[in-house]
Each structure stands twice: as structure tokens, then as C-alpha cells.
Amino acid sequence: MTEMAKAAICTGEGSAFEFADVTLDALRSDEVRVRIVACGICHTDLAVRDRQLPVPLPIVLGHEGAGIVEAVGEGVTVAKPGDRVVMSFHSCGECPSCAVEAPTYCYDFFPHNWSGARADGSPTLFRDGKPLHGNFFGQSSFATHAIAHERNVVKVPETMDEVPLDVLAPIGCGLMTGAGAVLRSIQVRKGLPIAIWGAGTVGMAAIMAAKIAGADPIIAIDIHDSRLEIARELGATHTINGREDVAAQIRELCPQGLGYAFDTTGVNTLIEGAFHLLAPMGILGLVGASDPADTLTLNEAELMGGGRRVMGILGGDSDIATFLPELMEHYRAGRFPFDRLIGHFAFADINAAIAASESGEVIKPVLRISEES
Ligand code: CXF
Numbered sequence: 001m002t003e004m005a006k007a008a009i010c011t012g013e014g015s016a017f018e019f020a021d022v023t024l025d026a027l028r029s030d031e032v033r034v035r036i037v038a039c040g041i042c043h044t045d046l047a048v049r050d051r052q053l054p055v056p057l058p059i060v061l062g063h064e065g066a067g068i069v070e071a072v073g074e075g076v077t078v079a080k081p082g083d084r085v086v087m088s089f090h091s092c093g094e095c096p097s098c099a100v101e102a103p104t105y106c107y108d109f110f111p112h113n114w115s116g117a118r119a120d121g122s123p124t125l126f127r128d129g130k131p132l133h134g135n136f137f138g139q140s141s142f143a144t145h146a147i148a149h150e151r152n153v154v155k156v157p158e159t160m161d162e163v164p165l166d167v168l169a170p171i172g173c174g175l176m177t178g179a180g181a182v183l184r185s186i187q188v189r190k191g192l193p194i195a196i197w198g199a200g201t202v203g204m205a206a207i208m209a210a211k212i213a214g215a216d217p218i219i220a221i222d223i224h225d226s227r228l229e230i231a232r233e234l235g236a237t238h239t240i241n242g243r244e245d246v247a248a249q250i251r252e253l254c255p256q257g258l259g260y261a262f263d264t265t266g267v268n269t270l271i272e273g274a275f276h277l278l279a280p281m282g283i284l285g286l287v288g289a290s291d292p293a294d295t296l297t298l299n300e301a302e303l304m305g306g307g308r309r310v311m312g313i314l315g316g317d318s319d320i321a322t323f324l325p326e327l328m329e330h331y332r333a334g335r336f337p338f339d340r341l342i343g344h345f346a347f348a349d350i351n352a353a354i355a356a357s358e359s360g361e362v363i364k365p366v367l368r369i370s371e372e373s
């Protein structure tokens with residue numbers, strides 16, 4: 001059976017997303033059809049639009065979808081029709097990374113997430129009877145309906161019944177990346193100082209998680225004072241405007257050095273500067289998208305001598321089946337108040353939502369696509 005949907009199609013840099021009627025392919029045995037209630041917008045969607053990632057266009061983007069399951073293939077056990085679900089990235093489930101519950105490092109990440117079709121090359125979407133690129137992050141959720149997979153759908157626990165899907169939607173990307181980096185990848189220890197460069201979605205999630213982990217102090221660095229104010233509300237004990245002498249202020253606050261430095265900017269001069277601030281055994285975590293031509297210069301004695309570590313991190317080492325419910329519980333308990341970052345927009349206003357994200361006016365735009373019930 002096929003299903004009609006309305007989707008926002010990305011045709012490339014400089015062009016607004018266009019709405020069109022599309023058809024979803026018949027479900028395979030491991031697939032889930034979701035009626036989308038809400039979907040967050042992430043910088044990765046915009047990086048695709050701007051051709052910074054090798055994803056084919058035109059395509060239906062959107063990878064922070066949440067909705068209600070409409071139908072499932074016969075092999076699906078994670079959810080059933082009527083369940084509330086959030087979606088995240090897809091993975092193969094078979095490679096050495098997936099075998100140790102580290103699917104963000106899936107050896108077959110590209111075909112499952114960025115090829116514009118299923119990993120076997122078959123299209124999930126059609127427009128006017130012809131294949132249209134979709135299956136973005138295994139979902140393509142800028143649409144009224146999406147095909148997702150057993151491995152990238154997480155049922156929302158019943159304890160979250162009171163929490164609307166238009167709040168939960170963005171949990172499966174930047175939020176899990178920042179929180180997972182602190183709690184899972186770096187495993188921040190109580191009482192040690194952390195500094196976080198960049199107070200966007202990922203940085204803010206890292207700040208909230210650093211508070212959960214008991215890091216102290218928690219220093220947030222950004223060039224926008226308005227973001228630093230929110231960072232303080234969410235758990236930063238100190239904030240520094242990036243236009244000031246950041247290194248001098250951190251040295252004054254932490255004369256023994258930083259236990260952890262976490263960069264979300266991808267700017268190599270900032271990363272190198274952060275490395276010099278590490279205490280013995282300090283860890284520098286990197287999640288920012290950088291210019292592919294950039295290289296880091298690190299002093300070998302400084303790296304080896306103090307047992308310092310530099311860690312590349314993807315998706316906060318999230319194992320979504322366990323970690324997303326854990327984060328939802330932190331939200332419910334008031335420890336992870338990420339709703340503070342959300343600005344809601346109607347689906348029809350997707351281009352305004354993108355503009356608000358790019359101007360910095362809204363940290364995490366979330367599209368309302370249909371009523372929850
Ligand atoms: C991704 C990167 C790979 C793992 C999951 C999250 N980022 C998306 O924007």
C-alpha cells in the first residue's frame with residue numbers, strides 16, 4: 001500500500017523549500033510509517049541545502065521528527081500503530097560499531113542516512129510517479145508522513161504522556177549530541193571544571209548535562225550575550241563573551257586548568273586555544289562541523305605529557321533506544337529543560353523558521369506539522 005503526503009522539498013542553496021504532494025513507498029518488513037506531528041530544524045538540514053554535505057538534491061529533509069505510528073512492517077517490534085514516537089539517525093545494526101551499541105559511528109552511515117534512498121538504493125518517496133530523494137537520516141520528516149525504520153524509531157515512554165510531541169521532537173539530534181558528549185562520550189566527573197565553546201542547541205545541551213554530571217565550574221563561551229544569559233539559566237556558572245580574552249579569564253577561574261573543554265564551533269583556532277587550557281588528563285571533545293581543509297596543530301609533549309586526550313564525537317555516542325528515554329526522563333524531572341530553546345512555527349512557515357534559525361533569533365525551531373490527536 002502506498003500513502004500520500006505533503007512534503008517540503010529542498011532544491012538547493014538560495015532556494016526556498018517548496019511544498020508538493022508526494023507518495024510514500026509500500027512499507028518493508030522493518031519499516032514504520034509515521035504521521036508527523038512535529039519536526040525540529042537542524043543546521044545539518046541547512047548544510048545539505050548549501051551543498052556542504054554530499055546528499056543528492058532535490059530531497060525531502062528533516063531528521064528530528066516526532067509523530068504517531070500509522071503502520072508497521074511485519075518484523076517491527078519497537079512500536080505499533082497508535083504509539084507516539086520520536087525519530088533519530090539510522091544505522092545498519094550489523095557493523096563493528098553497531099555491534100557495540102555505538103551506531104553514531106556506523107560503518108554504513110552514509111547509505112542509511114544520506115544517500116537519498118534506502119541503503120539498497122530503492123526510493124522511499126515519489127513525486128508525480130517518479131522517484132524523489134528521501135530517507136534523509138532514515139526519515140525525511142519535513143512532511144506530513146514519513147517512512148522510518150525499526151532502528152531509528154523510539155517509542156515515547158508512557159511516563160511522558162503529558163509532554164507534547166512538539167516539545168520532544170528535537171531530542172534525537174543536537175540535544176542528544178551535546179548531552180551524550182558530556183554524559184556518554186567524555187563521561188564528565190563531578191567537581192571538575194568544564195568550558196563549552198558555542199551556546200547553540202548542542203552547547204546548551206552540554207551545559208545542562210554538565211550540571212547533571214556535577215561539573216564545576218561550568219563555563220559557557222559565545223559571542224552573543226543573549227545566548228550567554230540563557231546558558232546561565234540552564235546551568236552555566238560563568239559566561240564569557242568570545243570577543244573578550246577567553247583564555248585569560250579561564251586561567252583566572254581555573255588556575256589548574258580545565259578538566260574538560262568542549263567545542264561545538266569547529267573553528268580550529270578556538271580548538272587549539274582550548275587544548276592549551278587543559279589540566280593533566282584533561283579531555284578536549286570536538287563536535288563542531290569544521291572546514292574539511294582545516295588541520296589542527298597540537299604540541300605532542302603537551303598531549304602525551306599530561307595524558308591529555310582529544311576526542312572526536314559523533315552524535316554524543318548515543319544509543320538511541322536507551323539514551324533518548326533517559327534524556328526524556330531528565331526533561332520530565334526538570335533537569336534538562338530544553339523547551340527553553342524551542343521556537344514553534346507552522347509547517348507552512350518552514351522558510352521563516354529557517355530564517356529565524358539563521359539570524360540566531362531562535363535556537364531550535366520546531367515545525368508543527370499536524371495535531372497530535
Ligand atoms: C548527526 C551526526 C551523526 C550522528 C547523529 C547526529 N548530526 C546531525 O545533524
Ligand code: ZN
Nearest residue numbers: 042044173174
Ligand atoms: Zn541534526
